Amino acid sequence: MSTERISKEIDGSFAGNLDKIVIEQCFSFSAAFFALWRSLKMHGENNESVKHSMRNLFIIMKKLFSDEKTIRFSYNGTDLLVNDQRLKSRKTGEDYLESLRKFFNSISVGELTIPIDVTPSDFILFFRAVETASRNKDNVFDNIDGYLKTNSSNLSVKMFVESQNEKPSVIDPAQMAREIYRNLCEKFKELSKKAKTDQPLPLKTATRMIQSLVNLMIDQNSRQKDHLLTLASLNSYRNDTVSTHSANVTILSLAMAIELGVRKKDLVTVGLCAYLHDIAIDDPLNEGSAYHTELGFSYLSRLNSLNFSMMEAALISATHHDVYDFNGFKAISGQKQETTPYSEIVMVCDLYDIMTRWWPGSQKIPSTRPGALHEILSGVKNGAFDQTHTSRALFSVLGMYPHGTVCKILKQPYLGLVIGRFLSNYEPAEVAFLNEKMEFCKVEKVLPSHIKPLPSKECFRIPPHTWQAVFEHFQNR
Numbered sequence: 001m002s003t004e005r006i007s008k009e010i011d012g013s014f015a016g017n018l019d020k021i022v023i024e025q026c027f028s029f030s031a032a033f034f035a036l037w038r039s040l041k042m043h044g045e046n047n048e049s050v051k052h053s054m055r056n057l058f059i060i061m062k063k064l065f066s067d068e069k070t071i072r073f074s075y076n077g078t079d080l081l082v083n084d085q086r087l088k089s090r091k092t093g094e095d096y097l098e099s100l101r102k103f104f105n106s107i108s109v110g111e112l113t114i115p116i117d118v119t120p121s122d123f124i125l126f127f128r129a130v131e132t133a134s135r136n137k138d139n140v141f142d143n144i145d146g147y148l149k150t151n152s153s154n155l156s157v158k159m160f161v162e163s164q165n166e167k168p169s170v171i172d173p174a175q176m177a178r179e180i181y182r183n184l185c186e187k188f189k190e191l192s193k194k195a196k197t198d199q200p201l202p203l204k205t206a207t208r209m210i211q212s213l214v215n216l217m218i219d220q221n222s223r224q225k226d227h228l229l230t231l232a233s234l235n236s237y238r239n240d241t242v243s244t245h246s247a248n249v250t251i252l253s254l255a256m257a258i259e260l261g262v263r264k265k266d267l268v269t270v271g272l273c274a275y276l277h278d279i280a281i282d283d284p285l286n287e288g289s290a291y292h293t294e295l296g297f298s299y300l301s302r303l304n305s306l307n308f309s310m311m312e313a314a315l316i317s318a319t320h321h322d323v324y325d326f327n328g329f330k331a332i333s334g335q336k337q338e339t340t341p342y343s344e345i346v347m348v349c350d351l352y353d354i355m356t357r358w359w360p361g362s363q364k365i366p367s368t369r370p371g372a373l374h375e376i377l378s379g380v381k382n383g384a385f386d387q388t389h390t391s392r393a394l395f396s397v398l399g400m401y402p403h404g405t406v407c408k409i410l411k412q413p414y415l416g417l418v419i420g421r422f423l424s425n426y427e428p429a430e431v432a433f434l435n436e437k438m439e440f441c442k443v444e445k446v447l448p449s450h451i452k453p454l455p456s457k458e459c460f461r462i463p464p465h466t467w468q469a470v471f472e473h474f475q476n477r
């Protein structure tokens, strides 16, 4: 073998392979760190599986220590890094990275420094510090730092400081819920304008928004469903009725689709269909006319005809105020009706939001939320329309007194705003207590027998600062 050939072989792969080995070690380290944390949480400190995880972690660290005297395990607000090597999720099954990001975020730690003379008890001490400090939400970082110093740990922590970081800051799930809602409202106008001027719709942006909404709604840990359903009871965000209506119908439709067991990969389609169903309304005063449904169909089918979700969205935009018989004619009450499954979802949520809101130009006093649910279910019963499953699913999503219901707290000088789901007569749910000036006072769990919804004529509007305080409660709990 010539010298030239040998050098080529070395140049071509050696350095690259070495990098790959180091990257793999960094991934293995974070997986082992996570495994230790998890087994400590599950089994306590004196357990064989903890000892096994600890041994594994030290074997991996030994390799990482070969060049450096310390391992810096850091979090920059977006990614985890081991000695400046960024750890990006590469495949499914690396959920531990997400859990670790949340872990660092929850304790406000930007960097954990592990020196070469670290001992297993340093790690035990560190996780004990985290456990103790996390019980008190205030100053979690300072408590961990203090604990480590008092106990002369070899491990040290640096605080995560947002302003020193160029990366976008991490927001917690409650902030994310509000941001998604705000984006849904604000982007709707832009989408609608583009559709009306024959420009392609920025579907990627819309899809991303809906995807984030889906992720948040199906994440059991984020506990944002009640928050989102309460947001979806807003009447008009920044005085824009149509955008707010679209955002509300999107959230309600997704909550219902989840309840009905729609597959995860199809949830974005449901969300998009709901979001775009009224895309052709240019003036809320025209909502009553059938014109916006025909126009909506033409916008969505013409502009993005090759996209499956858009075909479904176009159909729903066309039919969301009507039902058809099997011959394609508009159905008469009592006749067998035909819709698409997603259309059924959007129709019922659309109806519920319309019934419960003030709409510009309409003299109709909105129904109370429990009243609207009752009307929808009675409509199904007496054959006025056929959306049996979706109507029941709406009831199941919203409960006896839907989010946003204004009620009287019995035997107490408070009004209530329902922000949780009342599942039965025997289970309490969260209600925001408001004083006589409609100011937010506190949140308590109460039984349904302790509240009485106000009649629709007395259903006055909640002032914006009260809404704000209610939403902040979701932040702090």
Ligand SMILES: [Fe+2]
Pocket (backbone or CB within 6 Å): 277, 278, 287, 292, 320, 321
């Ligand atoms: Fe409509």
Ligand SMILES: [Fe+2]
Pocket (backbone or CB within 6 Å): 245, 277, 278, 350
């Ligand atoms: Fe609508």
